[in-house]
Amino acid sequence: MNQSILVVAVHPDDETLGCGGNLLRLREEGAKIHWMIVTAMTEDCGFSHDAIARRASEIAAVAQMYGFTSVHSLGFPATRLDEVPLSQLVAAMSKVFQRVQPNQVFLPFLHDVHSDHQHAFAAAYSCTKTFRYPSVRKVMMMETLSETDFALSAGCGFVPNMFVDISGQFTCKMQILRVFESELRPHPFPRSVEAIEALALLRGAAAGCRYAESFVILKEIQ
Template sequence: MTQIVSQTLLAHPEQISIYPASAIADFGSTLIVAPHPDDESLGCGGAIALLHQLGISVEVLVVSDGTQSHPNSLRYPAPALRDLRERETLAALAVLGNKVAVTFFRLKDGAVPNRNSNDFDFVVTRLQKYLSSRSLQTVFLPWRYDPHPDHRATWELLTTAIDTANLSLRQIEYLIWDWDPLQRKDATLPVNVKPWRLDISTVLDLKQQAIAAYRSQTTDLIDDDPQGFRLTPEMLAHFAHPWELYLEQT
């Protein structure tokens, strides 16, 4: 029986099987792919902390530069905002695990290439080189049907690079903007994708500290752009559970 993601999974996530932290002990070298700086902490902060504690190599790839969160700020024009958000990522990852490496691809925020973009193949080639230079076993990706186009495009880029490079990787997707009922869209869960939850209760405080490191996204740090982005308390509450929800390709 097929499931509708927004109506079933997100309406009653407590009905989804929950696994202990030890369940990820066999993930091996792991890559967390974040469309924007902060997605890794919001969606996978608990998993990152647990992997680090288990002694598993974990790396983060941030795809876009994050400069569209406050496009009209005079105090933080794009170069300064990019640098700020990268510093926030480094601070967040220092909380989750002091040996978590990070790579910033710095693609334009709001314009991550999708399959219909002229530069899609160019970025896929960059990603192939990046992935092939590492001995990865598991990759966390944004949910393929996430309401945000950068998230969907990131999934397309990574899965295309994985397939064309003939890499065999465990692929696990995480939700971000589907948690917002105003943006959520119904999507049928593919038959080869299994939902499960990870118990992150022992590292929940670390995850919350990592999210709080993104002051540009959670506070009025940048107060000179009336149209600037800020994560609402209601949205942040979805990432304060003692578990994280994942969709794994089987």
């Protein structure tokens, strides 16, 4: 597979929660995988120097574990993405799309409860227009525990129409998630080890396999 894959992670760990197993599977099949990290911790946003340094170390470790072809950190303020003009977001993302020339793109779910996710989706989806980004052949939304599961229920729920068997990649996905130790907490926290496995089992049951990840296909050109 000579494919270029781009995952738009609003915050580091979104890529692993949403499509980590699929990224590993695609890489095993020969695809080049690319990681766009939209936001960053900053002291202006209230994060300590130690927290910022720890996150940088986590990102470096995770990038190596995946074997990403490239990592693009846009550096927008975490938890304050709604304060950034949409045109500025689109311009920054567009540069990555033009450089990577992705064939498949993974985006956050448009109705995720976190405003950062909503604004990132709007900007990233603008970068999938075929007449400007002809390399893009498939666009999918992924589900992120603690964000997608808290979306408004009135017609805004995540209804997947694509499932990927990640039974062979699930153990590695969990190893990568454990690098982000500050993001995992004991059950019943949404991003507990138990909750992550439960979702993979549930999606696997729908797909007829042990573990699966699910997606909403927004566009596919064959």
